[in-house]
Amino acid sequence: MARGSTTHKLGPHQDPAVDAAILSATRRLLVEVGYSDITINSIAAAAGVGRPAVYRRWPAKVHIVHEAVFPPLTAEWVSDDQVENEVRRLVFGAVALFGDPVTREAVPGLMCDMRSDPALKKVLAERLLAGAREGLAQTLADGARAGQVRPGIDAGTLLDTLAGAAIVALSIREVDDLERLATSLTDLLLHGILA
Amino acid sequence: MARGSTTHKLGPHQDPAVDAAILSATRRLLVEVGYSDITINSIAAAAGVGRPAVYRRWPAKVHIVHEAVFPPLTAEWVSDDQVENEVRRLVFGAVALFGDPVTREAVPGLMCDMRSDPALKKVLAERLLAGAREGLAQTLADGARAGQVRPGIDAGTLLDTLAGAAIVALSIREVDDLERLATSLTDLLLHGILA
Amino acid sequence: MARGSTTHKLGPHQDPAVDAAILSATRRLLVEVGYSDITINSIAAAAGVGRPAVYRRWPAKVHIVHEAVFPPLTAEWVSDDQVENEVRRLVFGAVALFGDPVTREAVPGLMCDMRSDPALKKVLAERLLAGAREGLAQTLADGARAGQVRPGIDAGTLLDTLAGAAIVALSIREVDDLERLATSLTDLLLHGILA
Amino acid sequence: MARGSTTHKLGPHQDPAVDAAILSATRRLLVEVGYSDITINSIAAAAGVGRPAVYRRWPAKVHIVHEAVFPPLTAEWVSDDQVENEVRRLVFGAVALFGDPVTREAVPGLMCDMRSDPALKKVLAERLLAGAREGLAQTLADGARAGQVRPGIDAGTLLDTLAGAAIVALSIREVDDLERLATSLTDLLLHGILA
DNA sequence: TCTTAAACGAGACGGTACGTCTGGTCTTGAA
DNA sequence: TTCAAGACCAGACGTACCGTCTCGTTTAAGA
Numbered sequence: 001m002a003r004g005s006t007t008h009k010l011g012p013h014q015d016p017a018v019d020a021a022i023l024s025a026t027r028r029l030l031v032e033v034g035y036s037d038i039t040i041n042s043i044a045a046a047a048g049v050g051r052p053a054v055y056r057r058w059p060a061k062v063h064i065v066h067e068a069v070f071p072p073l074t075a076e077w078v079s080d081d082q083v084e085n086e087v088r089r090l091v092f093g094a095v096a097l098f099g100d101p102v103t104r105e106a107v108p109g110l111m112c113d114m115r116s117d118p119a120l121k122k123v124l125a126e127r128l129l130a131g132a133r134e135g136l137a138q139t140l141a142d143g144a145r146a147g148q149v150r151p152g153i154d155a156g157t158l159l160d161t162l163a164g165a166a167i168v169a170l171s172i173r174e175v176d177d178l179e180r181l182a183t184s185l186t187d188l189l190l191h192g193i194l195a
Numbered sequence: 196m197a198r199g200s201t202t203h204k205l206g207p208h209q210d211p212a213v214d215a216a217i218l219s220a221t222r223r224l225l226v227e228v229g230y231s232d233i234t235i236n237s238i239a240a241a242a243g244v245g246r247p248a249v250y251r252r253w254p255a256k257v258h259i260v261h262e263a264v265f266p267p268l269t270a271e272w273v274s275d276d277q278v279e280n281e282v283r284r285l286v287f288g289a290v291a292l293f294g295d296p297v298t299r300e301a302v303p304g305l306m307c308d309m310r311s312d313p314a315l316k317k318v319l320a321e322r323l324l325a326g327a328r329e330g331l332a333q334t335l336a337d338g339a340r341a342g343q344v345r346p347g348i349d350a351g352t353l354l355d356t357l358a359g360a361a362i363v364a365l366s367i368r369e370v371d372d373l374e375r376l377a378t379s380l381t382d383l384l385l386h387g388i389l390a
Numbered sequence: 391m392a393r394g395s396t397t398h399k400l401g402p403h404q405d406p407a408v409d410a411a412i413l414s415a416t417r418r419l420l421v422e423v424g425y426s427d428i429t430i431n432s433i434a435a436a437a438g439v440g441r442p443a444v445y446r447r448w449p450a451k452v453h454i455v456h457e458a459v460f461p462p463l464t465a466e467w468v469s470d471d472q473v474e475n476e477v478r479r480l481v482f483g484a485v486a487l488f489g490d491p492v493t494r495e496a497v498p499g500l501m502c503d504m505r506s507d508p509a510l511k512k513v514l515a516e517r518l519l520a521g522a523r524e525g526l527a528q529t530l531a532d533g534a535r536a537g538q539v540r541p542g543i544d545a546g547t548l549l550d551t552l553a554g555a556a557i558v559a560l561s562i563r564e565v566d567d568l569e570r571l572a573t574s575l576t577d578l579l580l581h582g583i584l585a
Numbered sequence: 586m587a588r589g590s591t592t593h594k595l596g597p598h599q600d601p602a603v604d605a606a607i608l609s610a611t612r613r614l615l616v617e618v619g620y621s622d623i624t625i626n627s628i629a630a631a632a633g634v635g636r637p638a639v640y641r642r643w644p645a646k647v648h649i650v651h652e653a654v655f656p657p658l659t660a661e662w663v664s665d666d667q668v669e670n671e672v673r674r675l676v677f678g679a680v681a682l683f684g685d686p687v688t689r690e691a692v693p694g695l696m697c698d699m700r701s702d703p704a705l706k707k708v709l710a711e712r713l714l715a716g717a718r719e720g721l722a723q724t725l726a727d728g729a730r731a732g733q734v735r736p737g738i739d740a741g742t743l744l745d746t747l748a749g750a751a752i753v754a755l756s757i758r759e760v761d762d763l764e765r766l767a768t769s770l771t772d773l774l775l776h777g778i779l780a
Numbered sequence: 781t782c783t784t785a786a787a788c789g790a791g792a793c794g795g796t797a798c799g800t801c802t803g804g805t806c807t808t809g810a811a
Numbered sequence: 812t813t814c815a816a817g818a819c820c821a822g823a824c825g826t827a828c829c830g831t832c833t834c835g836t837t838t839a840a841g842a
Contacts, residue, residue, distance in 0.1 A: 041803085052806085112304045235825085558752070578742065637821095
């Protein structure tokens with residue numbers, strides 16, 4: 001593809017432009033044809049790249065989509081704050097993330113194909129949730145000690161609930177009013193955990 | 196297949212034993228090899244049935260799994276009761292449903308492939324949620340009038356939350372302690388909605 | 391079929407109208423779609439008859455076509471006559487037979503599928519050629535004794551030549567001028583055998 | 586297949602060894618199971634090759650058999666010679682060709698399936714006959730001018746006769762004495778055309 | 781008249797072959 | 812060494828037809 005526009009730049013090194021073209025084509029295809037109808041063939045074709053160039057970088061469709069949807073650097077999720085603000089931030093963050101058209105299409109597919117790839121499953125779970133879990137557990141514990149939070153609230157269940165609610169509402173029921181969803185979900189969960 | 200064991204019963208009518216064999220084989224395969232690795236071939240083979248006999252009944256794998264996992268008649272979900280009991284019943288019901296090994300395997304696949312089949316999507320959404328939604332909305336409205344329930348609680352969001360939490364916990368994180376999950380989820384949601 | 395137009399006539403006996411409908415439909419299909427694209431299904435459908443009604447009568451497509459194209463009663467081919475007249479009659483008969491549009495379509499298919507059915511092969515060979523062969527051999531022998539026919543002419547080779555020439559010209563090269571073909575073929579063969 | 590025995594030679598180019606394996610397997614299958622019972626599946630399997638590798642080269646069974654039986658270059662058939670020698674050569678050539686066990690099996694099938702593929706029909710007709718026809722017509726004309734050949738002999742009819750006789754005798758009647766057949770056929774035709 | 785038996789249309793059954801597509805691996809030749 | 816191009820094997824896809832079977836009805840022939 002760099003071939004058409006200009007002459008080859010790189011000899012022995014992988015061309016970053018090819019990486020970018022593949023990931024970009026994958027995002028485009030996700031909203032155009034949906035996760036299930038994406039094939040390695042179609043990704044390569046849409047990226048203007050040979051099939052082996054794709055296989056050289058990722059072993060399977062699910063890995064490409066994963067990287068296309070959740071770019072490698074996920075900044076800081078956690079922060080030492082008030083419980084209320086932290087939950088609010090988590091809910092709005094989740095709704096924003098899972099409400100993106102690309103993510104909406106990708107998430108059910110990832111949930112499905114992830115299951116046969118334990119490594120990816122671990123990576124995804126850790127990156128999306130584990131980081132937040134520890135910080136949240138700490139915040140909840142602090143809040144409980146301060147009497148703001150009811151004791152016995154499990155950070156894992158809270159995160160499952162938060163993420164699950166967003167996924168079902170956005171990828172399955174396809175709710176469109178993100179603002180309203182985030183607000184009512186925050187309201188429900190905050191009342192659920194605060195003393 | 197009924198052929199081997201006994202004589203043919205039905206001429207121009209579809210043999211219910213074949214239906215049963217296919218659905219049963221599908222359930223078996225779901226826990227043995229997982230949704231993604233199921234093929235129409237493998238279903239037909241495991242059911243001891245020709246491939247066309249499968250295609251005569253369902254157009255795609257997702258439809259077979261759908262019927263295998265959620266049998267056609269889903270009795271009564273709703274009942275006019277106390278809010279607390281109704282929510283408790285819904286949560287425990289969802290955890291029991293999505294905690295079944297067959298359902299755990301099937302749900303992510305269904306969520307994924309459902310997206311390309313609007314008809315099935317509608318059917319699934321209606322059957323699993325719509326029934327409960329109306330009854331729940333009524334119960335919430337009654338509870339709000341009686342001062343038990345905080346006003347402004349949306350039945351849709353509540354059901355998304357409930358189902359999403361169960362799905363993420365059981366199919367993604369693969370929590371095993373159903374009792375504990377149902378209890379903590381009930382606790383969280385009840386505090387979230389009660390006044 | 392008889393069902394639609396009038397009431398059933400026959401109970402436990404095979405309905406001759408069904409035989410006729412099948413053979414007639416086969417002839418029609420031969421010129422419409424060609425031998426290769428005929429299926430038992432299409433024959434049954436075109437005859438307005440169930441598939442088993444076909445299988446009850448003939449075991450395979452090739453048998454149906456055989457009977458549709460070469461009706462069971464093949465009168466007398468041979469006659470004690472002058473060699474010249476007999477050869478002329480054979481050539482014109484062969485050209486008329488293999489020049490019929492139905493036969494043109496059927497013959498290559500029969501030649502092909504016949505090979506895997508020794509019984510049919512025998513029947514066809516005997517019916518079409520063996521009858522003529524004996525008579526022709528006798529006539530040739532008589533002619534040779536009378537000095538009209540060169541000695542050593544083999545009736546088998548002569549019939550192969552005659553039939554083969556007609557088949558290749560009519561079914562393969564698809565010559566249309568039957569008159570001219572028969573005349574030039576008669577001329578060639580008569581000069582070939584007469585002293 | 587070359588894969589197993591030695592290292593690959595060709596990258597983006599079709600491997601000639603695969604072509605050869607397919608054609609060779611086809612010839613083997615022709616005599617082993619007959620034209621009708623050959624399938625693309627069985628060819629691919631017998632050649633130790635994937636099915637798509639076959640479809641990449643030929644669109645249908647009849648094309649493969651055609652190429653397997655009549656290799657692309659059929660050197661020179663014709664030559665300016667005495668009429669007698671030329672006819673003798675044509676007859677012996679035809680008997681040798683159609684008497685080969687592979688060709689015997691293939692010819693009726695080709696005659697049948699050729700009919701639904703006008704392109705192949707043309708190719709086959711031209712390659713086998715057209716080349717000889719022109720040369721033969723010229724030789725006959727020369728012979729007629731020299732008084733050796735009776736006037737009015739049509740090269741087309743003569744070739745139909747020659748080929749048809751060989752096909753019927755060898756593929757249908759399955760005559761085994763090639764020598765005798767060629768001799769008696771030559772005798773018959775030469776007397777038929779010579780003055 | 782009543783029973784029996786066979787042929788009817790319809791269509792499901794287990795199979796098999798079709799031709800197409802995808803997945804992943806490999807090799808070539810250019811850069 | 813990477814890249815594009817594309818051939819390779821393997822095998823799933825969904826369709827069509829095969830030949831067999833059972834169904835439930837209709838009808839002729841025999842009791």
